[in-house]
Amino acid sequence: MKTYVVGNWKLNFNVGEASIYLHKLLKKLPNYRDVEVVIAPSTIALQPLSLQVDRHKMKLAAQNGFYRDYGAFTGETSMSQLRGIVDYVIVGHSERRYVMGENDKMIAKKVAAAVRNRITPILCVGETENERAFGETADVIRDQVLGGLSEVSEEDIDKVIIAYEPVWAISSVKGAKLATPDEVATVVGLVRATISEVYGAETGERVPVLFGGSVNPSNAGAYLTVPGVNGVLMGGSSLILSEFIDIIDTAKRVRA
Ligand code: PEP
Numbered sequence: 484m485k486t487y488v489v490g491n492w493k494l495n496f497n498v499g500e501a502s503i504y505l506h507k508l509l510k511k512l513p514n515y516r517d518v519e520v521v522i523a524p525s526t527i528a529l530q531p532l533s534l535q536v537d538r539h540k541m542k543l544a545a546q547n548g549f550y551r552d553y554g555a556f557t558g559e560t561s562m563s564q565l566r567g568i569v570d571y572v573i574v575g576h577s578e579r580r581y582v583m584g585e586n587d588k589m590i591a592k593k594v595a596a597a598v599r600n601r602i603t604p605i606l607c608v609g610e611t612e613n614e615r616a617f618g619e620t621a622d623v624i625r626d627q628v629l630g631g632l633s634e635v636s637e638e639d640i641d642k643v644i645i646a647y648e649p650v651w652a653i654s655s656v657k658g659a660k661l662a663t664p665d666e667v668a669t670v671v672g673l674v675r676a677t678i679s680e681v682y683g684a685e686t687g688e689r690v691p692v693l694f695g696g697s698v699n700p701s702n703a704g705a706y707l708t709v710p711g712v713n714g715v716l717m718g719g720s721s722l723i724l725s726e727f728i729d730i731i732d733t734a735k736r737v738r739a
Contacts, residue, residue, distance in 0.1 A: 486707065486734045487644070487693055487714025489521040489605065490721025491546060491573060493655075501528040504724060505535055511728055512540050515735045519714070521571055522721065526560050533568045544571035544605065547579060550592035562596040572597045573716075574604045575631055577650045581611075587630025595634035598642050605644045605693070605716070606631045608674065612651035621673055628677040640682045644691045645674055646716045652696025654719040659697055664709045667694050671711040700729040707737045 496504065501524045512520065523544035524532055536543055545568075549559035565572060574597060575590040590606070597604035608627035610620045628645065635643060647670050652662045671692050679687025694706050695716030706715055714734065720726040 484689075484691060484713055485517055485519040486738055487519045487521065487691060487716075488727075488731050488734050489523065489544065489571070489573075489646075489693065489695075489714065489716040490727055491523045491544075491576070491695075491716060491718050492525065492721060493546065493578070493718055494525060495722055496524065496528070498528045498531060501525070501532060502535060505532055507724055508727070509535075509537055509540060511724070512731070513735070514540055515731070517738055518731060518734045520731055523571070523573055529565070529568050538570075542570040543568065544573055545569045545602075546573050546576070548572045548574075548593060548597060548602070550589065550596040552596075562593070562600040562602055565602060566600040569602055571603045571605055571644075573607060573646075575607045575627070577607065577609055577648060577653060581650070587627060587633075590627075590631045591633045594631055594643065598635060598639045603642055603644060605646050607646045607648050607695070607716075609648040609650050609696075610670075615649070615651065620670065624670055624673050625677050628674055629681070632678070632681070637682055637686075640678070640686055640690065644693065645678075646693040646695050647671055647674055648695035648716065654697040661702065662694075662696050664705050667706060667709045668711065671709065675711060698730065700726050700733070703730045703733045704737055707734055 520541035521544050523546045548562040552561045552563040574593045579585045594604045610623040614623050675687040691713040693714040693716045698715045698717045699720045
């Protein structure tokens with residue numbers, strides 16, 4: 484299985500800046516066949532960057548996409564419009580859940596729409612600080628995994644990636660803390676157990692599960708070697724080219 488290194492640029496970089504970053508990244512990026520490098524720029528940059536990117540070296544992701552293909556949905560971009568432009572789409576990021584008010588039902592429709600349009604959804608799940616403090620982590624993770632995958636058939640489950648992103652560990656959250664590798668291992672185990680319940684044990688082992696939450700060059704190696712973790716999803720560190728490259732190199736090294 485590949486190791487995934489995914490950069491979520493969030494609402495950063497205009498189209499020109501994104502293009503310059505991509506140019507520099509492509510120049511420096513080694514061709515590691517077993518490391519899947521993905522960046523998720525703003526929607527407005529996706530189309531021009533799709534003409535610039537070398538898909539043999541890396542892939543593009545959307546940060547979001549709507550579940551209906553067309554119609555009266557002002558401001559939305561459909562998965563069908565993203566088809567052919569991106570290979571991945573982030574779905575259910577905590578900022579979309581807690582800032583934009585997305586719920587598991589909408590997230591499930593987005594996951595299904597992505598799969599229908601041959602875009603691999605990266606379904607983000609993660610508990611808040613309060614949920615963890617009240618001992619609700621296992622229930623929250625189970626609900627978000629089952630909820631997000633509720634429209635995914637057995638046939639399609641291999642087209643989905645899960646990212647465990649504890650909300651309290653995301654660097655832009657006030658007072659963010661680092662998750663310990665043990666904490667990550669426990670929840671990644673829960674994610675896999677939940678998938679196994681519905682889709683069988685083999686699938687539970689096989690689905691790629693990523694970790695995200697303040698991953699940076701000094702801790703990436705520790706997270707990438709947590710049992711059951713197949714890659715990392717970063718916000719802050721993906722905005723700094725040297726850090727992003729460093730983490731890609733680490734991913735290659737830990738696989739060796
Ligand atoms: C994220 O928001 O998906 C994320 C993991 O951010 P950061 O790496 O900045 O914590």
